Amino acid sequence: MANTPTTTMRLDPELKDQAMKVLEPLGLNMTGAVTIFLKAVVRENGLPFDMKMGSEGKEE
Known part of the structure; x- marks a missing residue:
């Protein structure tokens, strides 16, 4: 493999544990x-999902 740099992320430990239970x-x-x-971000030239505001604060 090419010279792959190490990247460090700060994650909430509970979120990481929950994600690992899904991913494993x-x-x-x-x-x-x-x-x-990240490949999806590059492919889509942005986030690979819609970003929407929650229903909070919306008038019906």
Whole structure:
């Protein structure tokens, strides 16, 4: 593999544990999941999902 730099992220420990419980059965570790996400960001030229405001504050 090419010269791959190490990247450090700060994550909430509970969020990390919850994510790992989802990722491990899929055969993914955090590195694989982040790589998939970043490739999708590049492919979509932005976030690979819609960003919307919650229903809070909206008038019906």
